[in-house]
Amino acid sequence: MTHLRQALPAAALLAALAGCTTSSPSSTSGPIEITPDASPPTATTEQGKVQAFMLRGNVVLGHESNSIQPCGSSQQYWLNTPIAARQAIAQITRPGYEPMYGEFIGYLEPAPDEGFAAAYDGRFQVKQINLISAEMLGGCQRPPHATRAFGNEPGWVIELDGDKANLIRPGQQRQQQVITSKEIVAGRQHYQGQGFSLTLTKGQCNDTMSDSLFGWQATLNWQGSNYNGCATLGATDITLSWSGRYQGTSYIDNTPVLTTTVTLNPDHSATTRYDYPSGEPSLNEVGFWQQASDNTVQVVMTQHQGRRLISERVFTFDDNRITVKEETVNGQTFSLGGDGLSLERQ
Template sequence: MRPSRFVLYSLLPLFAACQVWTPKSADLQSATRQQGEITRQGNTLLFTPCNEQRRFSIEDSGNTGIAREAANLFRDGGKVLFADMRGTFSGSSASGTDGKLGVDKLFRLQREGFGCDDPNFKRLIVRAGGNEPGWSVMVNSQGLLVQRPGQPQLALPYVVESLPDGSSSYSSEADGEKLELWVAPAHCVNDMSGTLSNLSATLHLQGQVMRGCAYPGAASGD
């Protein structure tokens, strides 16, 4: 299968006038992408969707390792975690909850960072970032934005190539800048924050190779 390839030219507005993404309501028997908070009650993980009061016990129906990953983050001092995942709700659960969430895919799990109130998430295709040196890239349908401490922001058009294995390349040679961002399915943990993501990331920029993690945004179709 040949990789898909298309060019995106428009850059304005890139990340302006964004609206906060609202997950679909927790409808029973519907597999949806959900974001919200995870807490512990004994040995049970409880999930509260963003902007809701209902609580659902978590079942790892997709063998995502969410219990192990959450335990690691709780062990490092977290009491409430932010989760971005896909799953199916049902009404069958232990007493004291509003049902059960069977998780089949885990996009992100974190103690800190962008959570329910991320204004860019609705339009994001992917967000990537890393440490030492610090860097971040946001990609949407109109362009990509590169941010680095002490450096001017770069807003560029890009070409994307998507491969059958789920990896993608976002590249640009506009405005005298040569850039390529590769993201690929992987268990990726930020070595400073402990945030777990489901994509690894490699950024080639100005002769440097910078590595980090990434996750898909709401506009990715995941």
């Protein structure tokens, strides 16, 4: 089996095991639940359609480095920002590759095989900037914030907490109103209460009192008073329910021949490990994952045993298992047999 696995990609091995049975240890984990306020924007990658997600982390920008290190992670992804936003980003970027804090909505792709980006764990394609700041260096030490809008002259902050809107102004008591309706469409979010309305519109916005760039403009009417400013969406990655470890064992004639373990980490890195009950050396692959739809997840491996290899599986979640019927390796699609590969969440 070792010679077969070393000679063929994962898909080819599993195709060779087509018709074998697969089982997994029992698990007490509950089903994955993903309940965002609105459907995340979709993006089309070379590997297929995925849903963009929020990525927070420490950012380094310069001629030879455009990277983000996710909060609490050692991974580093090349950061590909929209061309239209680069001039505004350059205006707040400090010289000398000083780190900044950033929040971005986008998706992952494999790193290219040459150029500065080739040395990174992947490439994060930014669809929208939520915020980037040269001053919020401790952003990763704080929990993800809720959706909020703010402005100066006079200073004000409104934060959305569930069905409540809280307005804070210097020297005044906090005021709260119930959100009675909301409308969320591409590029615009509108929240309404009995005595207020808040509209967020996608667009670059600069805080005049800090070296920060925000991705939304805000207009607030609170009990007859009008305010204008910037805004950021809630910074929680709503796709993290997928993170965890999934495992299954393949059998031939009731004899276990291969145990496959897929681990999806909170920083969107992923690993696949192949263990052989016969005692032969394990094989390892590394890559990344991202949600493809409410019940599917794309897992892309970019290295097999330290060598570049681009493989993609799109797993479907059902009854505490993820299952896939085919795998695409370096552009070629392989069937994984009639039952496919089924892994149970641990």
